Structures are given as structure tokens and as C-alpha cells.
Amino acid sequence: MLENCKNAQERWGGVSQIIDRWLHSRQALLVSFCQLSEKKVIADSDKEAETSVRLLCQQLVDYVSAGHFEVYDQLIQEGQAFGDTEGLQQAKSLYREIDGTTDVAVDFNDKYLETDDLGSLQKDLSELGVALETRFAAEDRMIDTLHTAHKNQLA
Numbered sequence: 283m284l285e286n287c288k289n290a291q292e293r294w295g296g297v298s299q300i301i302d303r304w305l306h307s308r309q310a311l312l313v314s315f316c317q318l319s320e321k322k323v324i325a326d327s328d329k330e331a332e333t334s335v336r337l338l339c340q341q342l343v344d345y346v347s348a349g350h351f352e353v354y355d356q357l358i359q360e361g362q363a364f365g366d367t368e369g370l371q372q373a374k375s376l377y378r379e380i381d382g383t384t385d386v387a388v389d390f391n392d393k394y395l396e397t398d399d400l401g402s403l404q405k406d407l408s409e410l411g412v413a414l415e416t417r418f419a420a421e422d423r424m425i426d427t428l429h430t431a432h433k434n435q436l437a
Contacts, residue, residue: 297356297429304345304353308418311341315414319407324400332398339391342410346387349380349421357428369427376427379420386413 314337324331354377361370390410394403 297360300353300356301425301429304348307341307345307348311338311345312414314338314341315407315411319404319411324403328400331400331403335394335400335403339395342387343391346384350384354380354424357424361428366428372427373424376420376424380417380424383413383417383420386410387417
């Protein structure tokens with residue numbers, strides 16, 4: 283039994299490290315987003331803004347991809363390992379909410395990754411900001427539901 287507890291701690295304790303790295307990348311994404319959003323007027327010839335937009339696009343794609351292809355899978359596996367059927371049901375609903383914001387992120391990336399037309403950037407940043415706020419809240423609830431809820435079972 284002690285060995286099973288140790289294995290569980292090693293297995294699901296690693297999820298905390300994955301989540302920590304992911305949340306750190308979220309913070310970097312938010313810093314880039316806020317710095318770009320603070321600019322009131324952006325001219326099409328603003329090379330600094332173009333560079334900032336491309337950085338934001340890269341961070342956005344990396345963050346969204348890590349969630350979909352790494353973090354959410356780990357959280358679901360943890361919920362399954364602990365037999366948390368209620369948590370898994372909540373996660374399905376949260377995933378649908380998160381998935382709805384993915385299109386906004388992908389559309390933003392597709393539009394701005396290869397363009398120097400920044401005329402509608404402020405409007406698009408506003409739409410992206412709403413989607414990110416929704417996404418982050420749902421992701422935080424998913425972490426609470428499928429990971430934080432099991433911490434006591436690992437100790």
C-alpha cells in the first residue's frame with residue numbers, strides 16, 4: 283500500500299509540474315497581450331507592434347496547444363485514476379467551454395501571423411481578451427475539479 287501511495291505521488295505530483303509550467307506560459311502570454319493592448323494607436327508601419335503581434339501569436343498557439351495536447355489529457359487521466367466520475371462530468375462541460383474559445387485564438391493567429399495590416403488589431407485584441415478570460419476561468423475550474431481535489435489523496 284505504501285508503494286501505491288508513493289507511485290501515485292510520483293505520477294500525479296508530476297502533473298503539478300506540468301500545470302506549473304503551463305501556468306507560467308499563461309503569465310507570459312498575458313504580459314504580451316497586455317503590453318500590446320495598452321497601445322492606443324498602432325500604425326501599419328509600426329515594426330515593434332508587428333514583432334509584438336507575432337510573439338503574441340506564437341505564445342498563444344503554444345499555450346492553446348499545450349492545454350489541448352498535454353494538460354487536459356493529464357487532468358482527465360488523473361480524474362479517471364481516482365474514479366472521479368463527477369469531476370469527469372464537470373470536465374466535459376468545461377472542455378466544451380474551453381473549446382469554444384479555441385476558434386477565436388486560432389482565428390487571431392491565422393489573421394496576424396503573416397500580415398502587416400494592423401488596422402483592426404485593437405478590436406481583435408478585445409475579442410481575444412474576452413475569449414482568454416473565459417478560457418482561463420474554465421481551465422482553472424478544471425484544474426480545481428480534476429487535480430487540486432485529489433491532493434489530499436496523494437499525501
